[in-house]
Amino acid sequence: MTMDNNTRYNAGASVMEELFSEEVRTGMQEIKHISPDLWDMIVSFGFGDLYARKTLSLSQREIITLTSLITQGAFDQLRVHLQAALNVGLSKEEIIELIIHCTGYVGFPKAVQAMGIAGEIFKEN
Template sequence: MTAENEPSGAEKAFGDFAPALVHLTDDVLFGEVWERTELSPKERSLVTVASLLTSGSTEQLVFHLGLARENGASESELIEAITHLAFYAGWPKAMSAMAVAKRVFGNEG
């Protein structure tokens, strides 16, 4: 559960279907890993966005691009990171990620 007593995204998506995954997502990943102080939330978001892009996990990018903005990454920084990764992760993956970013940032025509 979140601070506002609202179910987390994992809880909403999987609830009783996969309670262990919900626990690991909410309590371990976001409750422990994301709270470690060795990287800032912005740095963790940039690393996560890069990892999701390189693996082609564009469905997860929707959430994490929004979280990256909440964590202090600007849209221009995220667009630049995606552009930079085109040369390391592959053009198709970067193009797919940029399409997601365009939707997330509300820039669809």
């Protein structure tokens, strides 16, 4: 069953409220000023179509997201999703273990950088 775009957008916005602080959401909306179309895709598809699905929990989805971002070396987005992972119940220990596990697949440089970023996020919390 497909949702109309307003429903998708609203579902995505709701998930984003659960994942991200108001400060982070405001920062993310800078994209909206540059490209309203990309912003709509991020909210409607990224969070409405993907994150709002029911089979996996938000914490399970964040495990997948963190792993994917580390693999890509997408460290700016990793910072935001580390905070989201904590917001939806992942523990510091689980995140550390996830990063250690990624070392075997992504190599030490990406894992070490991810761990450094995680350490910064942990200090802020």
